[in-house]
Amino acid sequence: MKPLTIRYGDWSALRADAQTIRLEVFVQEQNVPAELEMDDKDAVCLHVVAYDTHGAPVATGRLLPDGHIGRMAVRKPQRGTGIGGQLLQGLMAQAKARGDREVVLSAQTHAAPxxxxxxxxxxxxxFFEAGISHIEMTCQL
Structure with a gap:
Protein backbone atom coordinates (compact mmCIF):
# COMPACT_ATOMS: atom_id res chain seq x y z
CA MET A 1 0.00 0.00 0.00
CA LYS A 2 1.20 3.50 -0.82
CA PRO A 3 1.88 5.91 2.04
CA LEU A 4 -1.12 7.87 3.27
CA THR A 5 -1.66 11.05 5.14
CA ILE A 6 -4.30 10.66 7.85
CA ARG A 7 -5.90 13.71 9.41
CA TYR A 8 -8.16 13.88 12.46
CA GLY A 9 -10.33 16.88 13.15
CA ASP A 10 -13.73 18.32 13.73
CA TRP A 11 -16.42 18.76 11.09
CA SER A 12 -15.42 22.32 10.28
CA ALA A 13 -11.88 21.18 9.45
CA LEU A 14 -12.66 18.01 7.47
CA ARG A 15 -16.19 18.53 6.18
CA ALA A 16 -15.38 19.21 2.53
CA ASP A 17 -13.27 16.08 2.11
CA ALA A 18 -15.34 13.75 4.31
CA GLN A 19 -18.59 14.86 2.73
CA THR A 20 -17.24 14.30 -0.80
CA ILE A 21 -16.33 10.69 0.02
CA ARG A 22 -19.58 9.97 1.87
CA LEU A 23 -21.74 11.37 -0.91
CA GLU A 24 -19.86 9.30 -3.47
CA VAL A 25 -20.01 6.03 -1.49
CA PHE A 26 -23.33 6.21 0.33
CA VAL A 27 -25.52 8.45 -1.82
CA GLN A 28 -24.25 7.72 -5.33
CA GLU A 29 -23.17 4.06 -4.99
CA GLN A 30 -25.63 2.81 -2.38
CA ASN A 31 -28.56 5.14 -3.07
CA VAL A 32 -28.87 6.37 0.52
CA PRO A 33 -30.92 9.58 0.54
CA ALA A 34 -28.61 12.56 1.09
CA GLU A 35 -30.83 13.85 3.90
CA LEU A 36 -30.21 10.60 5.81
CA GLU A 37 -26.50 10.56 5.12
CA MET A 38 -25.72 14.02 6.46
CA ASP A 39 -26.94 14.51 10.02
CA ASP A 40 -26.54 16.82 12.98
CA LYS A 41 -24.20 14.35 14.70
CA ASP A 42 -21.34 15.39 12.41
CA ALA A 43 -20.90 18.61 14.39
CA VAL A 44 -20.00 16.72 17.60
CA CYS A 45 -17.87 13.92 16.12
CA LEU A 46 -14.17 13.40 15.72
CA HIS A 47 -13.64 12.86 11.99
CA VAL A 48 -10.82 11.17 10.13
CA VAL A 49 -9.86 11.44 6.46
CA ALA A 50 -7.13 9.57 4.61
CA TYR A 51 -5.39 11.19 1.65
CA ASP A 52 -3.43 9.46 -1.09
CA THR A 53 0.07 10.48 -2.21
CA HIS A 54 -1.46 13.18 -4.45
CA GLY A 55 -3.44 14.71 -1.59
CA ALA A 56 -6.80 13.41 -2.78
CA PRO A 57 -9.21 12.28 -0.03
CA VAL A 58 -9.85 8.52 -0.32
CA ALA A 59 -11.45 7.35 2.94
CA THR A 60 -13.27 8.68 5.97
CA GLY A 61 -14.96 7.76 9.23
CA ARG A 62 -16.21 9.35 12.42
CA LEU A 63 -16.29 8.74 16.17
CA LEU A 64 -19.25 9.98 18.18
CA PRO A 65 -18.98 11.15 21.79
CA ASP A 66 -20.82 8.00 22.96
CA GLY A 67 -18.26 5.62 21.42
CA HIS A 68 -20.09 4.83 18.19
CA ILE A 69 -17.97 4.62 15.05
CA GLY A 70 -19.78 5.41 11.85
CA ARG A 71 -19.77 6.64 8.30
CA MET A 72 -16.78 4.47 7.42
CA ALA A 73 -16.32 4.88 3.68
CA VAL A 74 -13.50 4.11 1.24
CA ARG A 75 -13.60 5.14 -2.39
CA LYS A 76 -13.95 2.17 -4.70
CA PRO A 77 -10.42 2.22 -6.23
CA GLN A 78 -8.82 2.08 -2.78
CA ARG A 79 -10.96 -0.70 -1.29
CA GLY A 80 -9.07 -3.77 -0.19
CA THR A 81 -5.81 -1.89 0.28
CA GLY A 82 -5.92 -1.64 4.08
CA ILE A 83 -6.93 2.00 4.27
CA GLY A 84 -10.23 1.23 5.97
CA GLY A 85 -8.47 -0.87 8.60
CA GLN A 86 -6.00 1.94 9.29
CA LEU A 87 -8.82 4.42 9.82
CA LEU A 88 -10.79 2.00 11.99
CA GLN A 89 -7.77 1.25 14.17
CA GLY A 90 -7.05 4.97 14.42
CA LEU A 91 -10.59 5.77 15.57
CA MET A 92 -10.42 2.92 18.08
CA ALA A 93 -7.13 4.30 19.44
CA GLN A 94 -8.69 7.77 19.74
CA ALA A 95 -11.65 6.29 21.65
CA LYS A 96 -9.35 4.38 24.00
CA ALA A 97 -7.17 7.44 24.60
CA ARG A 98 -10.18 9.46 25.75
CA GLY A 99 -11.23 6.69 28.13
CA ASP A 100 -13.84 4.73 26.19
CA ARG A 101 -13.94 1.06 27.15
CA GLU A 102 -15.94 -0.08 24.12
CA VAL A 103 -16.75 1.06 20.62
CA VAL A 104 -19.97 0.20 18.83
CA LEU A 105 -20.93 0.39 15.18
CA SER A 106 -23.72 -0.54 12.81
CA ALA A 107 -21.99 -2.49 10.07
CA GLN A 108 -23.51 -3.10 6.70
CA THR A 109 -23.94 -6.87 6.78
CA HIS A 110 -21.61 -7.44 3.80
CA ALA A 111 -18.85 -5.59 5.73
CA ALA A 112 -19.18 -7.65 8.94
CA PRO A 113 -16.15 -9.87 8.09
CA PHE A 127 -31.84 -4.72 10.92
CA PHE A 128 -32.38 -2.40 7.99
CA GLU A 129 -31.30 1.22 7.80
CA ALA A 130 -31.79 3.30 4.65
CA GLY A 131 -32.89 0.06 2.97
CA ILE A 132 -29.53 -1.65 3.66
CA SER A 133 -29.03 -4.69 5.90
CA HIS A 134 -26.95 -3.90 9.02
CA ILE A 135 -25.76 -5.65 12.17
CA GLU A 136 -24.65 -4.01 15.41
CA MET A 137 -21.08 -4.87 16.37
CA THR A 138 -18.95 -4.03 19.41
CA CYS A 139 -15.30 -4.15 20.37
CA GLN A 140 -13.81 -3.92 23.85
CA LEU A 141 -10.86 -1.55 24.07
Whole structure:
Protein backbone atom coordinates (compact mmCIF):
# COMPACT_ATOMS: atom_id res chain seq x y z
CA MET A 1 0.00 0.00 0.00
CA LYS A 2 1.20 3.50 -0.82
CA PRO A 3 1.88 5.91 2.04
CA LEU A 4 -1.12 7.87 3.27
CA THR A 5 -1.66 11.05 5.14
CA ILE A 6 -4.30 10.66 7.85
CA ARG A 7 -5.90 13.71 9.41
CA TYR A 8 -8.16 13.88 12.46
CA GLY A 9 -10.33 16.88 13.15
CA ASP A 10 -13.73 18.32 13.73
CA TRP A 11 -16.42 18.76 11.09
CA SER A 12 -15.42 22.32 10.28
CA ALA A 13 -11.88 21.18 9.45
CA LEU A 14 -12.66 18.01 7.47
CA ARG A 15 -16.19 18.53 6.18
CA ALA A 16 -15.38 19.21 2.53
CA ASP A 17 -13.27 16.08 2.11
CA ALA A 18 -15.34 13.75 4.31
CA GLN A 19 -18.59 14.86 2.73
CA THR A 20 -17.24 14.30 -0.80
CA ILE A 21 -16.33 10.69 0.02
CA ARG A 22 -19.58 9.97 1.87
CA LEU A 23 -21.74 11.37 -0.91
CA GLU A 24 -19.86 9.30 -3.47
CA VAL A 25 -20.01 6.03 -1.49
CA PHE A 26 -23.33 6.21 0.33
CA VAL A 27 -25.52 8.45 -1.82
CA GLN A 28 -24.25 7.72 -5.33
CA GLU A 29 -23.17 4.06 -4.99
CA GLN A 30 -25.63 2.81 -2.38
CA ASN A 31 -28.56 5.14 -3.07
CA VAL A 32 -28.87 6.37 0.52
CA PRO A 33 -30.92 9.58 0.54
CA ALA A 34 -28.61 12.56 1.09
CA GLU A 35 -30.83 13.85 3.90
CA LEU A 36 -30.21 10.60 5.81
CA GLU A 37 -26.50 10.56 5.12
CA MET A 38 -25.72 14.02 6.46
CA ASP A 39 -26.94 14.51 10.02
CA ASP A 40 -26.54 16.82 12.98
CA LYS A 41 -24.20 14.35 14.70
CA ASP A 42 -21.34 15.39 12.41
CA ALA A 43 -20.90 18.61 14.39
CA VAL A 44 -20.00 16.72 17.60
CA CYS A 45 -17.87 13.92 16.12
CA LEU A 46 -14.17 13.40 15.72
CA HIS A 47 -13.64 12.86 11.99
CA VAL A 48 -10.82 11.17 10.13
CA VAL A 49 -9.86 11.44 6.46
CA ALA A 50 -7.13 9.57 4.61
CA TYR A 51 -5.39 11.19 1.65
CA ASP A 52 -3.43 9.46 -1.09
CA THR A 53 0.07 10.48 -2.21
CA HIS A 54 -1.46 13.18 -4.45
CA GLY A 55 -3.44 14.71 -1.59
CA ALA A 56 -6.80 13.41 -2.78
CA PRO A 57 -9.21 12.28 -0.03
CA VAL A 58 -9.85 8.52 -0.32
CA ALA A 59 -11.45 7.35 2.94
CA THR A 60 -13.27 8.68 5.97
CA GLY A 61 -14.96 7.76 9.23
CA ARG A 62 -16.21 9.35 12.42
CA LEU A 63 -16.29 8.74 16.17
CA LEU A 64 -19.25 9.98 18.18
CA PRO A 65 -18.98 11.15 21.79
CA ASP A 66 -20.82 8.00 22.96
CA GLY A 67 -18.26 5.62 21.42
CA HIS A 68 -20.09 4.83 18.19
CA ILE A 69 -17.97 4.62 15.05
CA GLY A 70 -19.78 5.41 11.85
CA ARG A 71 -19.77 6.64 8.30
CA MET A 72 -16.78 4.47 7.42
CA ALA A 73 -16.32 4.88 3.68
CA VAL A 74 -13.50 4.11 1.24
CA ARG A 75 -13.60 5.14 -2.39
CA LYS A 76 -13.95 2.17 -4.70
CA PRO A 77 -10.42 2.22 -6.23
CA GLN A 78 -8.82 2.08 -2.78
CA ARG A 79 -10.96 -0.70 -1.29
CA GLY A 80 -9.07 -3.77 -0.19
CA THR A 81 -5.81 -1.89 0.28
CA GLY A 82 -5.92 -1.64 4.08
CA ILE A 83 -6.93 2.00 4.27
CA GLY A 84 -10.23 1.23 5.97
CA GLY A 85 -8.47 -0.87 8.60
CA GLN A 86 -6.00 1.94 9.29
CA LEU A 87 -8.82 4.42 9.82
CA LEU A 88 -10.79 2.00 11.99
CA GLN A 89 -7.77 1.25 14.17
CA GLY A 90 -7.05 4.97 14.42
CA LEU A 91 -10.59 5.77 15.57
CA MET A 92 -10.42 2.92 18.08
CA ALA A 93 -7.13 4.30 19.44
CA GLN A 94 -8.69 7.77 19.74
CA ALA A 95 -11.65 6.29 21.65
CA LYS A 96 -9.35 4.38 24.00
CA ALA A 97 -7.17 7.44 24.60
CA ARG A 98 -10.18 9.46 25.75
CA GLY A 99 -11.23 6.69 28.13
CA ASP A 100 -13.84 4.73 26.19
CA ARG A 101 -13.94 1.06 27.15
CA GLU A 102 -15.94 -0.08 24.12
CA VAL A 103 -16.75 1.06 20.62
CA VAL A 104 -19.97 0.20 18.83
CA LEU A 105 -20.93 0.39 15.18
CA SER A 106 -23.72 -0.54 12.81
CA ALA A 107 -21.99 -2.49 10.07
CA GLN A 108 -23.51 -3.10 6.70
CA THR A 109 -23.94 -6.87 6.78
CA HIS A 110 -21.61 -7.44 3.80
CA ALA A 111 -18.85 -5.59 5.73
CA ALA A 112 -19.18 -7.65 8.94
CA PRO A 113 -16.15 -9.87 8.09
CA UNK A 114 -13.98 -6.75 7.87
CA UNK A 115 -15.01 -5.69 11.38
CA UNK A 116 -14.66 -9.23 12.77
CA UNK A 117 -11.06 -9.19 11.53
CA UNK A 118 -10.49 -6.07 13.64
CA UNK A 119 -11.80 -7.59 16.88
CA UNK A 120 -15.48 -6.71 16.70
CA UNK A 121 -18.24 -9.15 17.65
CA UNK A 122 -21.85 -9.21 16.58
CA UNK A 123 -24.49 -7.97 19.03
CA UNK A 124 -28.14 -8.32 18.24
CA UNK A 125 -30.06 -9.22 15.13
CA UNK A 126 -29.92 -7.94 11.59
CA PHE A 127 -31.84 -4.72 10.92
CA PHE A 128 -32.38 -2.40 7.99
CA GLU A 129 -31.30 1.22 7.80
CA ALA A 130 -31.79 3.30 4.65
CA GLY A 131 -32.89 0.06 2.97
CA ILE A 132 -29.53 -1.65 3.66
CA SER A 133 -29.03 -4.69 5.90
CA HIS A 134 -26.95 -3.90 9.02
CA ILE A 135 -25.76 -5.65 12.17
CA GLU A 136 -24.65 -4.01 15.41
CA MET A 137 -21.08 -4.87 16.37
CA THR A 138 -18.95 -4.03 19.41
CA CYS A 139 -15.30 -4.15 20.37
CA GLN A 140 -13.81 -3.92 23.85
CA LEU A 141 -10.86 -1.55 24.07
Missing amino acids: FYLKHGFVQRGEE
